[in-house]
Structures are given as structure tokens and as C-alpha cells.
Amino acid sequence: MAEAEQVKVLRFWASPWSFRVELALKLKGVPHEKVEEDLANKSPLLLASNPIHKKIPVLLHNGKAIPESLIILEYIDETWTDNPILPKAPHERGMARFWSRFIDDKCVGACWMSCWTEGETQQMFMEQARACLRILDDELGGRRFFGGESIGLVDISASFFALWLGVLQEVAGISLINGEEFPNLCRWIEGFVASDVVTECLPPRDKLLAVFQSKKQAILATKSMVY
Amino acid sequence: MAEAVVLLDVWVSPFGQRCRIALAEKGVAYEYKEEDLSNKSPMLLQANPVHKKIPVLIHDGKPVCESLVIVQYIDEVWSDGAPILPADPYARAQARFWGDFVDKKIYECGTRLWKLKGEALQEAKKEFIEILKVLEAELGDRKYFGGDAFGYVDIALVPFFAWFYTYETCGGFSVEAEAPKLVAWGKRCMERESVSQTLYDPLKVYEFVGFLKKKYGVE
Numbered sequence: 001m002a003e004a005e006q007v008k009v010l011r012f013w014a015s016p017w018s019f020r021v022e023l024a025l026k027l028k029g030v031p032h033e034k035v036e037e038d039l040a041n042k043s044p045l046l047l048a049s050n051p052i053h054k055k056i057p058v059l060l061h062n063g064k065a066i067p068e069s070l071i072i073l074e075y076i077d078e079t080w081t082d083n084p085i086l087p088k089a090p091h092e093r094g095m096a097r098f099w100s101r102f103i104d105d106k107c108v109g110a111c112w113m114s115c116w117t118e119g120e121t122q123q124m125f126m127e128q129a130r131a132c133l134r135i136l137d138d139e140l141g142g143r144r145f146f147g148g149e150s151i152g153l154v155d156i157s158a159s160f161f162a163l164w165l166g167v168l169q170e171v172a173g174i175s176l177i178n179g180e181e182f183p184n185l186c187r188w189i190e191g192f193v194a195s196d197v198v199t200e201c202l203p204p205r206d207k208l209l210a211v212f213q214s215k216k217q218a219i220l221a222t223k224s225m226v227y
Numbered sequence: 228m229a230e231a232v233v234l235l236d237v238w239v240s241p242f243g244q245r246c247r248i249a250l251a252e253k254g255v256a257y258e259y260k261e262e263d264l265s266n267k268s269p270m271l272l273q274a275n276p277v278h279k280k281i282p283v284l285i286h287d288g289k290p291v292c293e294s295l296v297i298v299q300y301i302d303e304v305w306s307d308g309a310p311i312l313p314a315d316p317y318a319r320a321q322a323r324f325w326g327d328f329v330d331k332k333i334y335e336c337g338t339r340l341w342k343l344k345g346e347a348l349q350e351a352k353k354e355f356i357e358i359l360k361v362l363e364a365e366l367g368d369r370k371y372f373g374g375d376a377f378g379y380v381d382i383a384l385v386p387f388f389a390w391f392y393t394y395e396t397c398g399g400f401s402v403e404a405e406a407p408k409l410v411a412w413g414k415r416c417m418e419r420e421s422v423s424q425t426l427y428d429p430l431k432v433y434e435f436v437g438f439l440k441k442k443y444g445v446e
């Protein structure tokens with residue numbers, strides 16, 4: 001009989017990054033324990049598991065600590081090989097990694113800053129955000145998911161747009177993601193949030209809305225993504 | 228066929244150099260195409276329409292972008308050469324973590340060292356030394372970041388070894404004084420042909436940054 005695996009996720013319920021990890025584990029059918037962190041009062045376990053960045057999410061697998069959501073996703077894919085998240089062919093794997101990094105390096109930041117700035121600065125960020133969303137919309141095209149027929153690395157990486165962006169733009173009173181400009185992305189969002197696995201993992205929208213509303217002033221002051 | 232592999236690059240780019248070192252380590256023949264960033268080729272714009280940046284690896288007509296994505300691609304395609312990433316998933320995750328750390332920290336902070344003055348420069352200097360110390364602690368007494376084998380993190384970081392002279396001269400500190408193990412590591416890497424044939428003389432890099440400083444109006 002196999003030794004009992006110990007899989008824990010140091011997470012924050014409202015974070016799109018810890019959602020990525022939980023979705024991947026769910027897709028793979030890996031039982032795991034969710035350890036909720038108070039980001040204003042980080043646990044000794046978190047600080048010991050991710051001493052460099054001190055951030056969630058962290059995956060703890062039989063005591064081994066793996067931080068950084070995209071790195072965790074690759075680890076999960078390599079460790080639990082059923083229902084692969086990454087494609088098999090090297091070029092397609094390279095493209096999946098490219099798009100995930102594009103989402104993290106360019107898209108999320110531009111969307112976030114669009115919400116919390118004003119005037120000309122906001123206009124600049126909104127233009128950047130729209131350009132990113134346009135690129136993603138084009139890349140997705142008519143496909144059901146970025147991963148093709150099933151949810152893959154890029155879909156998981158893009159989950160920020162499936163729920164968090166809608167909530168943020170409501171709190172900020174702006175409109176970024178809309179069906180006219182980004183029909184493919186909006187269709188993807190509908191399909192993504194409707195899938196059983198995703199529905200089980202997503203935080204409740206009303207709770208998310210409430211937390212961002214309550215933290216609005218603090219976020220406006222710092223623009224920090226740690227809330 | 229050598230023509231099946233093309234690298235779009237710029238001679239001094241540490242990101243491009245990562246790809247060149249990886250290709251050399253695997254013994255892959257390729258065509259090197261120097262780009263003029265003030266006049267980007269149609270090939271580059273078509274191969275990397277999203278970022279329009281080098282390096283881009285074009286293999287059998289298909290482009291791969293982002294240096295560390297390219298390095299992983301090279302490792303996966305030419306898998307009979309010495310592995311760049313280790314086999315164990317946890318070791319791979321650790322390697323990716325440190326590659327990511329180098330990506331996020333070194334170039335951005337290093338650039339501030341030659342672009343900024345006064346208090347902003349002092350701030351950048353403080354941060355850069357901190358980055359060096361973190362890397363020094365991670366390396367420890369190992370031969371390479373990969374252990375006994377030269378690997379992913381070494382490839383991610385070693386191009387910046389040629390930039391240390393520029394960073395310390397602009398920043399007013401000594402890399403060797405702050406991180407002696409790191410400097411020793413750099414010298415060990417330079418004993419590898421893939422590295423010594425790829426990196427430029429630190430003085431040449433310094434000269435290039437001098438030209439950039441004039442261009443940006445930095446004193």
C-alpha cells in the first residue's frame with residue numbers, strides 16, 4: 001500500500017494565485033489540506049516555507065515546499081501525471097509557458113492598475129489592459145479552452161479574468177472585459193466558470209466583492225496586490 | 228540541418244546568451260542572426276508579435292520566445308544531451324524558482340545601478356548587494372547551482388557574470404567582497420567552452436553600457 005501522501009496548500013481564500021493551485025490539484029484528483037493564511041500575520045510555517053518571497057501560495061508535499069503558482073503548477077503536472085495540464089509536444093509546451101508568463105508579467109498588472117489609478121495614468125493602464133485582453137482573445141480564437149478541449153496551464157493561469165477581473169472592475173467602477181470587444185474571452189469565461197471542477201473551487205463572488213469593497217481605500221493608497 | 232535552428236538575438240544580451248549557452252551545451256548547430264533593435268527585422272516581428280523582443284528561437288519554422296522558456300524547450304527537444312533541468316520534480320521546481328528569481332531581480336536592479344544617481348542609486352546598490360547575498364547563500368559550497376552538474380540556474384545567471392564589473396563600477400561596491408563564492412562560481416563556469424565562447428569581456432560590456440548612458444543622457 002502506498003504511503004499516505006501529505007499535500008497542503010498555504011493559501012488565502014480570495015487569492016487568484018492560490019486558486020490556480022487548488023484547481024490544478026482538483027483536476028488531478030489529489031486530496032489536499034487547505035491551510036488559510038492571515039496575510040497580515042503570516043504563520044511561521046509560511047515564513048519558513050517561502051523565506052525569499054514570504055508569499056502564498058505554497059504547496060507542501062510530504063514536507064517539501066514549492067512556492068510561486070506557475071512553478072507549483074508544473075510540479076503538480078510532473079508529480080501527478082493523470083489529466084495532464086501541459087501539452088506533450090515541446091513547442092506547444094513552450095507556447096503554454098509563454099502565454100502563462102504573458103498573463104502574469106503583463107496582463108494581470110495592467111488590469112489591476114487600471115482599477116486603482118485615475119486620470120491619464122488610468123487611461124494608459126486601461127489601454128495596456130485592453131491590448132493584453134485583445135491579444136488573449138485573438139490567441140484563444142474559436143477554441144473552447146486555451147488548452148484545446150480541456151482546461152490546461154493557460155486556462156488555469158487565466159482564471160484571474162474569469163472571476164476576479166469582473167469583481168475588481170465593479171468595485172472600481174470601470175469596464176474592461178466586455179462581450180463586444182472580447183467575444184472569445186467572454187465565451188471562455190462562461191465555459192470555464194460553468195465547469196464542475198472550477199465551480200467547486202471558486203470563491204463565492206459576493207464574498208470576493210465584499211472583501212474588495214472593504215479594502216478599497218487601503219488598495220487605492222498602496223496599489224499593492226497583497227490585500 | 229543547421230538551417231532548421233535559428234536564433235534571433237543581440238550580441239550583448241544576457242537573455243540571448245542563455246540560449247546560446249544552452250544550445251552549445253547540447254551541441255546543437257544553429258544559425259545566429261544579429262538583430263538591430265532600432266530596426267527590427269520582419270522575421271523578428273513575425274516570430275514574436277506580442278513582445279517584439281529577442282531572443283527568439285525558430286526551430287523548423289516554429290518560434291519559441293522568452294529566454295527561460297527557450298532554455299526549457301532546448302532541454303526537452305535535445306534530450307539526449309546532458310540534461311539542463313534535473314529529473315526529479317522537486318529539484319526541477321527549485322531550479323525554476325531560482326531561475327525566476329534571477330529573472331525578476333538581477334537585470335531590473337542592475338539597470339538601476341547604471342541609470343540612476345544619488346539616493347536612488349544608493350537604494351539600488353543596497354538591493355543589489357542583498358540579491359547577491361541571497362544567491363551566494365543559495366550556492367553555498369556547491370560547484371554549480373545545479374550541484375555537480377552545470378544546469379538551468381547556472382545558465383540563467385552566468386551571462387550576468389560579465390556585467391558584474393559594470394554593476395560594481397557604477398554602483399561603487401565590489402561584487403567579490405560581497406559575494407566571493409559567486410565570483411568563484413563565475414570563474415568556474417567560464418572554464419566551460421559554452422560559457423567562455425558566449426560571454427563578452429566585462430570591459431566590452433562596460434563600454435556598451437557607456438554608450439547606453441550617453442543615449443539616455445545619464446552622466
